[in-house]
Amino acid sequence: MLASLHRVVRRDVEAGRVLPDRAVVRREWGEQQTRQALADLALAGLSEGGAAKTSVPPSPRLVPEATGGLPVGESGALAGVALPVGAQPVWTLSVRAVAEAVGQAMAVQGAVCVFGDPGRGKTAAVRMVLSEVPPGWKVTWVPVAVRPSVAGMRRAVFDALALAGRFPHTSALADAAVAGALGQARVLVVDEAQRLPVPCLEYLQSLWDHPGTRITLVLCGAGSERALARLPQLASRVVAWQEVPRLTGAEVASVVAGFHPLWRTVPAPELTWIDQSCAHGTFRTWAALTAHLQNALLTTADASVDRALLRRLFKRVAPPL
Template identity: 45%
Template sequence: MRASLLEALGLAAGSLSHRAQPADRALGEALRRPGVLFLDDAQRLSPPLLDYLRLLWDEPGTAAALLLCGAGVERVIARAPALRSRVLTWHQVPELDQERLGETLAMFHDVWEGVDPADVGWADATVARGNFRTWAKITSHVYALAKRGRDVRVDRSLIEQACARLGPYP
């Protein structure tokens, strides 16, 4: 965890990760700068790692926010009362809104700009089902396929090819 945090904050992970006190001091200094550290899949963190995060964020002068995300993370945090008591707010992120799906995807990546909403709707109904992580994967495949040729238009055929790369779906 220490090495990952050092790397995420742009610190000398190689020279500090095996020296706990200097590494923690460097992390403490970095966390004095305003910012947000986003940890996805936080539900996989063990209680000792959650406590380590709590200790880092308990340092006086810490200005950075810690955002813990993941399916079931609230249950993991509930079992760490010292950390749970420091949670400022809880947010439940719903599925992507069908009415604004095209707009949301275009803000996420320009490959979706101008794509027929019916094609986006097909991919969502068939594969993504409102899941942003799945949309990120589809976007990656659409982008790779579109880059293969000149002026490749993102249409239903290209989206189907991208979705097929995700594996079988109903």
């Protein structure tokens, strides 16, 4: 048997085949296990009631076990998301779809584009999904200025990474510092990505293509998919295009009731009427209407949630057509 093994090795060497280094094989195997674990988290199926099914012990995951499960502060606030007092984030079907898309991108260190009309909750969904990430991963949010330049984008990434020291005086030094910080597994989130011109998108692509970086790129914003269309080289690297649609009529009642206690005493047909008359499945409109309703109930004696009051509030949250 040893002679046969010797002949096989000699044949492969003579044929020019390089035998893999054991350390390299082990590292690749470990990375594959990590990618598979992330993929399993992202692809966790949904139960009939809408909650994700998992069979692993409690640990950081991208898809929660229950519809209300979300690590938030004592006030119910989620970092970076403005909500009315008493409101809490809700894991809608759209949020779960974003979780699956981001998880799949993390599994292969690819890119994901989260898009949809304004006010549908894209940023909130991404923040909810990334509120817990697997061990070894970090999340960095990169702000996008109005009409950004490549120099401004470079500085924004440098500052978002909170790198020590002053900003380097040359772009080469800045890029080297950024690439070094991106050598560990990291989700780089660029919100309002629709503002990015092609040169800024090319800069982000250069960071992602750098051989020393390990980035999952999340591009989020209303029109971000159109911005990416201007740079096919980067668009071709997107492993998941995830739209955040309007709330459907079937889910409005349960989602809004979970969003704020004010709506839990309102009959489902009335919630449907509110959505059809004003909110039209837009989460931002529901949040604004909730804040106005809270104020009206606190400042007006004997106020009640009736259609007369709601019609007055509709005019405050929607401009005249």
